[in-house]
Amino acid sequence: MMDNEVDVFYRELPKVELHAHLNGSVSCPTIEKLISRKPQLNIGHGMTAIGKGQRRTLDECFQVFKVIHQLVDTEEDILMVATDVIKEFAADGVKYLELRSTPREEKHTGLTKKSYIETVIEAIKQCKSEGVDIDVRFLVAIDRRNGTEVAMETVKLAEDFMLSSDGLVLGLDLSGDPTVGHGKDLLPALQKAKNCGLKLSLHLSEVPSQLEESDLLLDLPPDRIGHGTFLHPAMGGSQGLVDKVVKHNIPLELCLTSNVKGQTVARYSDHHFKHWYQMGHPSVICTDDKGVFSTDLSQEYQLAASTFDLSREAVWKLSHDAIDCIFAPDTVKQQLKQKWIDLKPHVFK
Ligand SMILES: CNc1ncnc2c1ncn2[C@@H]1O[C@H](COP(=O)(O)O)[C@@H](O)[C@H]1O
Numbered sequence: 001m002m003d004n005e006v007d008v009f010y011r012e013l014p015k016v017e018l019h020a021h022l023n024g025s026v027s028c029p030t031i032e033k034l035i036s037r038k039p040q041l042n043i044g045h046g047m048t049a050i051g052k053g054q055r056r057t058l059d060e061c062f063q064v065f066k067v068i069h070q071l072v073d074t075e076e077d078i079l080m081v082a083t084d085v086i087k088e089f090a091a092d093g094v095k096y097l098e099l100r101s102t103p104r105e106e107k108h109t110g111l112t113k114k115s116y117i118e119t120v121i122e123a124i125k126q127c128k129s130e131g132v133d134i135d136v137r138f139l140v141a142i143d144r145r146n147g148t149e150v151a152m153e154t155v156k157l158a159e160d161f162m163l164s165s166d167g168l169v170l171g172l173d174l175s176g177d178p179t180v181g182h183g184k185d186l187l188p189a190l191q192k193a194k195n196c197g198l199k200l201s202l203h204l205s206e207v208p209s210q211l212e213e214s215d216l217l218l219d220l221p222p223d224r225i226g227h228g229t230f231l232h233p234a235m236g237g238s239q240g241l242v243d244k245v246v247k248h249n250i251p252l253e254l255c256l257t258s259n260v261k262g263q264t265v266a267r268y269s270d271h272h273f274k275h276w277y278q279m280g281h282p283s284v285i286c287t288d289d290k291g292v293f294s295t296d297l298s299q300e301y302q303l304a305a306s307t308f309d310l311s312r313e314a315v316w317k318l319s320h321d322a323i324d325c326i327f328a329p330d331t332v333k334q335q336l337k338q339k340w341i342d343l344k345p346h347v348f349k
């Protein structure tokens with residue numbers, strides 16, 4: 001979206017982004033750079049993003065990630081992509097970002113899962129040393145399609161980095177095509193992660209067929225939920241699932257454009273944000289894949305506000321309350337809250 005289409009209030013609103021997949025967040029200009037590095041792949045730009053008004057099935061979205069992964073397969077690519085993505089979030093007024101990504105191994109380029117994570121950390125450090133005004137942390141992602149063994153290996157890697165990255169690696173994400181695999185096979189790995197102090201953000205009930213899996217995974221319990229689209233009874237879920245989420249007070253990461261463009265939610269006005277927000281349950285507006293879905297966090301806040309008729313004060317509270325849902329420690333929460341206090345007069349000028 002162009003700058004002038006988003007009201008300046010949303011652009012200047014300080015924001016927290018908690019659900020952003022690195023390779024789904026790659027912008028047009030960065031894709032152009034990647035394409036020119038690898039012309040032999042014959043990848044056109046239309047293959048990597050879903051434009052305004054367009055829809056894809058969730059399955060087609062996962063094909064898009066495959067194309068992007070072909071373009072991003074060296075340490076050099078990852079460094080560029082991560083640096084660009086971080087700077088774009090900062091330019092959009094995001095003050096705290098938890099980036100997530102699935103470490104990949106590419107035999108033909110020498111990329112290993114370890115060097116993948118090291119490179120993302122390097123990008124975070126580079127941005128910091130350049131004075132980019134954003135606090136960035138990293139969640140290591142488990143792709144559910146890869147099964148039990150890879151999940152265990154990923155937990156071990158994440159644990160090593162949690163202990164050696166100076167607080168940059170905070171936890172794990174569980175993502176990937178929700179129609180593939182079953183959470184019960186990943187439960188031991190997730191349990192182990194929790195026991196060693198990694199925070200857990202799990203994609204839950206992104207499609208309707210996952211109620212049993214969600215019920216099982218909610219007993220961990222996770223520290224945050226990605227989407228949770230079909231948990232609420234109004235969306236075909238159950239009161240029992242809602243009760244578990246409420247009992248453990250597990251924040252939801254909600255991504256309006258992603259769900260509508262991926263066709264798991266028919267219309268913006270049908271989005272489950274309304275049910276959870278009405279309950280006063282911690283609900284955090286996020287982008288999911290700002291590149292693939294052609295959006296940004298300012299636009300998502302504006303969309304939530306226009307769809308659900310939120311006042312500017314309510315939007316401010318929404319972005320402020322997201323601070324309590326971050327995985328970084330209380331000292332960071334306090335710093336962010338101070339930042340929000342300092343910026344408020346400017347945003348409401
Ligand atoms: C649209 N809804 C979604 N549901 C589930 N998983 C998703 C997703 N969007 C992205 N991912 C996950 O993130 C990967 C791309 O970023 P990284 O290579 O990890 O940085 C995808 O391959 C998928 O595993």
Ligand SMILES: [Zn+2]
Pocket residue numbers: 019021175203226288
């Ligand atoms: Zn996601």
